[in-house]
Amino acid sequence: MSEATVDVADLRHHGGTDGDGADAPLREDIRLLGRVLGEVIGEQSGDDVLDLVESTRVEAFRVRRSEVDRAELAGRLGNLDVRSANHVIRAFSHFSVLANLAEDIHHERRRRFHRREGSPPQKGSLAATIALLEAERLDPDVVARELTGALVCPVVTAHPTEVRRRTISRVQRQVSELIRRRDRSSPGEAEDAEWSAQLHRAVLTLWQTALLRLSRLRLADEIDEALRYYELSLFEVIPAINAELRRSLRGLWPDAGLLRRPMLLPGSWIGGDRDGNPFVTADAVRRASTRQAETALGHHLAELLVLHDELSMSDRLITPTPELAHLAEVSRDDSRFRADEPYRRALYGIHARLAATAQRVLGSVPGPPPHTVLEPYDTPDELLADLATVDASLRRHGAGALADDRLARLREAVEVFGFHLCGLDMRQNSAVHEEVLGELLAWGGVCPDYAALDEDQRVALLVGELAMRRPLVRPDAELSETARGELDLLTAAAGQVGLLGPRAIPNYVISMCESVSDVLEVAVLLKEVGLLDPDGEDGPTCPVGISPLFETIADLQAAADTLSAVLEQPVYRALLADRGDVQEVMLGYSDSNKDGGYLAANWALYRAELALVDVARREGIRLRLFHGRGGTVGRGGGPSYDAIRAQPPGAVAGALRITEQGEVIAAKYADPDLARRNLEALVAATLEASLLDIEGLGEDADEAYTLLDDLAGRAQDAYRALVHETPGFVEWFRAATPISELAELNIGSRPPSRKAGTSIADLRAIPWVFSWSQARIMLPGWYGTGTALESWVGDDESRLARLQELHRRWPFFRTMLSNMGMVLAKTDLGLAARYAGLVPDEELRHRVFDQIAAEHERSCRMLLAVTGDDHLLADNPSLARSIRNRFPYLEPLHHLQVEMLRRRRSGDDDELVRRNIQLTINGIATALRNSG
Template sequence: MTVVDPGLPATEPLREDIRLLGGILGSVVRDHEGEEIFDLVEQARVESFRVRRSEIDRGELAQLFDGIDITRAIPVIRAFSHFSLLANLAEDIHRERRRAVHVRAGEPPQDSSLASTYSKLDAARLDAATVEDLLRDALVSPVITAHPTETRRRTVSEIQSRITDLMRFRERTELDDTEIAETDAKIERQILALWQTALIRLSRLRIQDEIEVGLRYYDMSLFDVIPRINTELRAALRSRWPDADLLTRPMLRPGSWIGGDRDGNPFVTGEIVHRATNRAAQVAFTRYLADLVGLEHELSMSARLIDVDADLQALADASKDESAFRADEPFRRAVRGIRGRLSATARRMLDVVPDNTLDSPELEPYAAPQEMLDDLDLLDRSLRRTANGVIADDRLATLRQALETFGFHLSGLDMRQNSEIHEQVVAELLAWAGVHSDYASLSEDERVAILSAELETRRPLIGPRAEFSEQTAKELAIVESAADAVRTFGGGAVPNYIISMCTSVSDMLEAAVLLKEAGILDPGDAETGPSSPVGVVPLFETIDDLQQGAATLTATLSIPVYRALVTSRGDNQEVMLGYSDSNKDGGYLAANWALYRAELDLVEAARAAGIRLRLFHGRGGTVGRGGGPSYDAILAQPTGAVTGSLRITEQGEVIAAKYAEPRLARRNLETLLAATIESTLLDVEGLGDDAEPAYALLDDLAARAQAAYGALVHETPGFVEYFRMSTPVAEIGELNIGSRPASRKPTNSVYDLRAIPWVMSWSQSRVMLPGWYGVGTAFEDWVGGDADKLATLTDLYRRWPFFRTVLSNMAQVMAKSDLGLAARYSELVPDEQLRKTVFDMISTEHAKTVSMYLKITGHDGLLDDNPALARSVFNRFPYLEPLNHLQVELLRQLRAGDDREQVKRGILLTMNGLATALRNSG
């Protein structure tokens, strides 16, 4: 079949950029690796495109690498990996180019932009009271997680950023031939540096390194972008509803799991929690102090030339600045006083004092960010009184916005631990205190009674001479470190305590007891009641847990002491939904429907209990872990599931893809805000009175899909062996992309394997199984050749955002699958019968799923509704082909006994290159 280039005229500038960057890379390869390697790279490139055009069989290309020596393989792998990275860069620039074309053409704002959202809100004519109620406690929080599959080193990211800037300069500046040549030479120097920079780390990332990786995005983009968006959003909404009290706090506030998520990660300790919170605060203080230095330079107004109001004069005098050079410069003296107080605050709070601090022992530290904000607001008012509003709107406004958003803590660090660990720790505490010697033996009702009683008294379970097991001592140290962060930086420093595998009321109360023992949760008394700056958040992960989630929440809220705690938190309760384990448990369609059903049930449970529900979506980068376009995913939530608030994990390659530079960050953050506001204020579900029949139909389809998935993954003898042999899952454990082990514990069970290596392995082998398997059988069996039933599914696809998004995301991941390449990986399975049995099941289901998708949607191809991805697949995927073939060959060599370090490194390089090219592989 001939593959046709989608959107040829629109993609020509993209292809020109790819040709330019690829040509420079080729020259670098020739100059530094020699003609033989260059010729092999070129031959592989040409043959890959011939495979796409069906001019040669894939096996002919694979023969190029049969028995290849590792010294020749590695530069070829590096060449195609670097090309993928440069192609990503070109695609990002092209998306900017296309958006600019739409704007210049005067077209309406594109969906997922705030400008488009404002237009929709204007058309809806909502009343102020409704908007104020629905946006009360509004929050959108992208949360960078503790186990990123971000495979790029910081050095590589920085080089890529410089190439991006040069490519933009080349396109947007009128250059003569000489200037173009000079710019191309600069690009060549960067690509040369990239070629000579190692792509993978020699050692595994430590959590300390992950903390630094997460924090670097603040200086790269988030510090500049987030406060500005918050200010613009507040102004836009208040201008529409001036009588409503809207967004009293910034709506966009980021979070992190890096250093607080200890579920299955033995390397998280109390010291790590302290480091994570303290380093985050240090990043914030460093930025504030640098901005204050800038303000000192800029605010040089003389009292001889302007009128100085009494408030400003008082702030200037309070600085204790007696320099004769600034005697008539009240703004400078005032700023210096603010810097002195912030310096004193930094010395009191931080382990390492940042640059630009002042030694002003006579100045008191700020007790809270609001005190500093009050001083900055005073500066702002004084500037405006002296007709200097344009100056106030620059650096000072940026600093005020940043301080309001980030406070002294920068971002909220969530704590997370498995409920099994909580049970063991609490049992030991109760035994030590003489409350009960065998907590584990108690029934659920008995546990709840004991835990409730403990939450109602300030009496601690831990005495000064208490002796505990290593595990319990470690857990207590971690929670105590979180308490110290809250005391130092405020409640925003550690906003949530998340309970993995939460299945019962006692699971919830055990976490609350640990918070109480650390002094975070105050049981209060008869007059005040309990309170806690840290919320207890259940995480429902498996399909069974999702189905029982609402019942668990309702039962917990029926416990008086817990309900009183929720009341003290403004009747707000957060619930986290896990996408990864539910998918691994029951397959793509069953997991997505279980999540939707869980949200429906949780919304009803919250309504019945009179509380405000906030959902936290634990999505990964891949469709198999809840990934896909954020805007569509949020709009696909049930009515009432997004009540002005949304938290969502960001992980893997998508962190850099979304936040590596300001323009990308703004675009992606706008998407989260736009979708949250629209889902909250507008009717987006679209089913109306047909909801219940649609829900019943999805119940049926999900059950069929889960059965088909289970028949392969959980019931086929030898399936785990097939998975381990036909994918690089064992080798992924050696890829230095994160600090935590690949499995929660030593096991051969799919259930205990972490979702990242599970999904990443299928992505590397181009099967992409978690993103589609079982769906085709479910649809085909239900339709059964009945045209009316098929028409029902088509109607749902057109009217129901959830169903449309599920199918669209599935089509996207299937477009990245390639069963021809997957067949090459299956040859790594020694058992011929097992290989044939499992691969036949996979290929049969793949064909069914593609066929049913096309019938339901009426599309001619998988990517008809996603032209941007269609262009990407057309332009770039032939360059992935050599990486897959080389990975298979090196896996074969390694498993045949060639365990040289270079062979292992070559495999890791292929993983890195494929992850970069696929952009959402884990």
């Protein structure tokens, strides 16, 4: 933008709290980046384009200040030719990228300031949580019981909402590092000529780099994309958090035997989640797990070489332990230059053994070749034993400080990442299991028509199969493409478990699980490929846990009954005993919301967790919940710390798995500071939810639950009346949002629908939410709640007071309303009306939009009445500032998206029109940050 792009008056209006000096650096960064972008636009595209962009910016800010009517700006932009529109779209999209970057850096800056000033630890940090736990004086036995098998596992998933290209992310990191370097410099050194030139070059590169991919991401690309976050942050941060956590907890309870294994472990679905993704094949499973192993082994090998260079101690000056001397002796390192350097010789030997492991697992060795060939390690524990020998020897001769440095980090890394890096979960829909198993049973002559059996007959048949070792089919059996694909994939998974160990593929998730047979079908399929042994020494064994996923409102309501029925099967209980009596259950936030709306879905999840906890206590098992949350509130998103603390009593119990999806992955893990803050929040909240009484309802719990039952029913009725019962609603949705055009955007390997069809049920929850975000309606994050609250309260002030009390006392209710407030603040019905104008049927256009507008007004009014706040983001000033900073730059993108959609749907087949639509989708998603 030009020199005047962000003037002082504008900054006071949209750059944070007026007069707040703490935000002055953010305003300066935004002004600087806008100025440099303006210079680049002027140089590259000419003054006419810069003048167009600048005048559009000025008008956009006037619209946000209500100085001019929105229709004026829309009309002006609607008259642009397609090339001029492209310039404007690119300019405002790039500024959104730069504004996000400035905000992230400012968050870092404020955290550094508070640390430097000795401020109390920030809520959600490990330090704050440890202080909280210490103040509670908890019983060590209780702590030990609750943290048995403690686990926090963020599971990275590939979903079509990450619109940012890797190339763009790289340039963003360059700009971020330049801003950080300026912050670290002394007065007078900042923004020298070379620094300014580097910033200009980075922004120039950004401007000349295409925001859109030429082709859709392949699954292989998604696998590689996820792995880069290990080098960016996770190799550094995850072991460090585990080490700090172990020190802190053992410091509080030294005799409780806590955390014998790391609590924080990474997971992934990319390459194993084949529910609706035809590209997840046997080759994909092998590629994903192999690339993960390559990443882990490459990291460990590189660290060993650096450690070799650092540990140069001579045995003429120190005396190593006999065990270390033995490692040096068997290393086959005969170099005379290292004859007196036992650590270097020992580490060369360890490197050679690990390289042999890599050769066996991968067929090659990442990094430099070893100095010799030695026997490979069979397990990570063998490598850890050798590293422990190095550690003990260093401490013996007073070099403990060296043992506590790189060696300690490497030992933590091997404990966390092993040879496999992260657990790769498998997932498939229960309907596919039924189809495949039916075919296998028919081919094996066991049952000609499995689908015709009732549930009791199916269970009896499956239990019988699980008692026998014999497979149903031979390897050369003639099967359908579906059955052969599923068997090949599971065979590949079994091979990777054999090669990399049981941590490589820890879980099998069953989508749309509704019955006992749905669970036992998977057990039989695992037996078919040799993963499940029905006749182990101590009973049936299986390294892969079976995790039912309950997704719809009805399935959530039946979840506890389903789990109880599964646990009644002796063969399944025996399998569970082999896994330490730990049962994982996954809860789906996306489909439940699409099914019943925001409030009903959230309450169905809470109720399901309460009921599942009761089942676990009654059956004497440990329940581990896996939360399938998305980035946006409509799919369970929102601040993770608050969300975990809002879980019902007993639902966390030291263990938590949670999905990290779409654009949220980059926002959380692109650099070590961000990654540490987000991972600490997960761990801190898990500890607090496990060890403290968070819910705070006491004897009022049953009454509160009954009240929410009532509210959820009202909200679901209101939601379903619009989405599932209004004639023409699907037609309205497809016309008023870019759902159809979204399918053309090359942002993910997975199709936007599970199957061909035009119904809401056929559509995946992710593009459903994404499309509402693009149109700034955000309907999945609030619709129905206003009606529920208003109809329940009526004119009864005591009822309103009751809701206000629950808001003060109950984290679940408070968090749910806070997240809704965030979504309502991002909703803009003025812009939404522009999208509604795309609906050709005028009567339908008004009939649906009027319902949405009325419910939006009710939801805002009732939310403020319950919270007692005077505006929607009273409890989130950081987001309020962010919205003021960024949303004026969204205004032109929305108007141009609507115009391009109108032209495209009217038959304009200009390729640039199509590209402009895709660019606006990209730019809006970037500015909203959590849109899918």
